[in-house]
Amino acid sequence: xxxxxxxxxLVRYIYKETTxxxxxxxxxxxxxxxxxxxxxxxxxSVVLALDGAQVAPAxxxxxxxxxxxxxxxxxxx
Amino acid sequence: MRKYAISxxxxxxxxxxxxxxxxxxxxxxxxxxxxxxxxxxxKDQYLAEDLMQDTFVKVVxxxxxxxxxxxxxxxxxxxxxxxxxxxxxxxxxxxxxxIVMEDGxxxxxxxxxxxxxxxxxxxxxxxxxLLRDLIKELPDAQxxxxxxxxxxxxxxxxxxxxxxxxxxxxxxxMRYALINLRKKMDKKNIAYDQNLYPR
Numbered sequence: 001x002x003x004x005x006x007x008x009x010l011v012r013y014i015y016k017e018t019t020x021x022x023x024x025x026x027x028x029x030x031x032x033x034x035x036x037x038x039x040x041x042x043x044x045s046v047v048l049a050l051d052g053a054q055v056a057p058a059x060x061x062x063x064x065x066x067x068x069x070x071x072x073x074x075x076x077x
Numbered sequence: 078m079r080k081y082a083i084s085x086x087x088x089x090x091x092x093x094x095x096x097x098x099x100x101x102x103x104x105x106x107x108x109x110x111x112x113x114x115x116x117x118x119x120k121d122q123y124l125a126e127d128l129m130q131d132t133f134v135k136v137v138x139x140x141x142x143x144x145x146x147x148x149x150x151x152x153x154x155x156x157x158x159x160x161x162x163x164x165x166x167x168x169x170x171x172x173x174x175x176i177v178m179e180d181g182x183x184x185x186x187x188x189x190x191x192x193x194x195x196x197x198x199x200x201x202x203x204x205x206x207l208l209r210d211l212i213k214e215l216p217d218a219q220x221x222x223x224x225x226x227x228x229x230x231x232x233x234x235x236x237x238x239x240x241x242x243x244x245x246x247x248x249x250x251m252r253y254a255l256i257n258l259r260k261k262m263d264k265k266n267i268a269y270d271q272n273l274y275p276r
Contacts, residue, residue: 056111065133
């Protein structure tokens, strides 16, 4: 019997907070439940878009961080 | 979350043993998520750069002095340091700490994109800027959960504990945040690849 899942379950699934067993059940359910598959596709598309909206720091900041680490013994002495 | 050939935990171990290259890998692996966490709070690119460096000074000091606790995961730990420093900044400045953002004038010049045409790049930049505007419009509670889960990599249980709500409420807020964003994206006609839904 195919279990039913909610959008909250899909959110947990997308963020990998479901168990291995739940993963199989959700993937199985999506094969038969078009509405669930559509919800998954829509929620996933937003999550993907959020990744793209990230901002990167300047390379100079990264260089300063790495430089601080390399000279740590000088700061801590 | 993406899976890497070498885990954060392994890189931390190597870094503890003096491997600076391992630290460089960690910083470059997570710099965008951590910087975004700070930037979404302080709304100022230059201040965010300073707080990013302050965050990693604490990380270096903690790891190199042997005080790093392996119990937690690396990214949520660093993100929380970053989050706390950003909030502290508001407290010191006696400003009300709201998790909102506003596009800075040059901040998008620092966005990293894959090799694409100038036109595609412009479209991507416009899309990402629009999306950040849409996140800004979300109700506070939804925006907070979205930031904590997506950019700070806190689990829903950790978010529930931190915000003093049930895990179902935290999950519900995240769901509403995603659905609201999706509706807003549709309304603004923001493009996304409808054929690509990897986990």
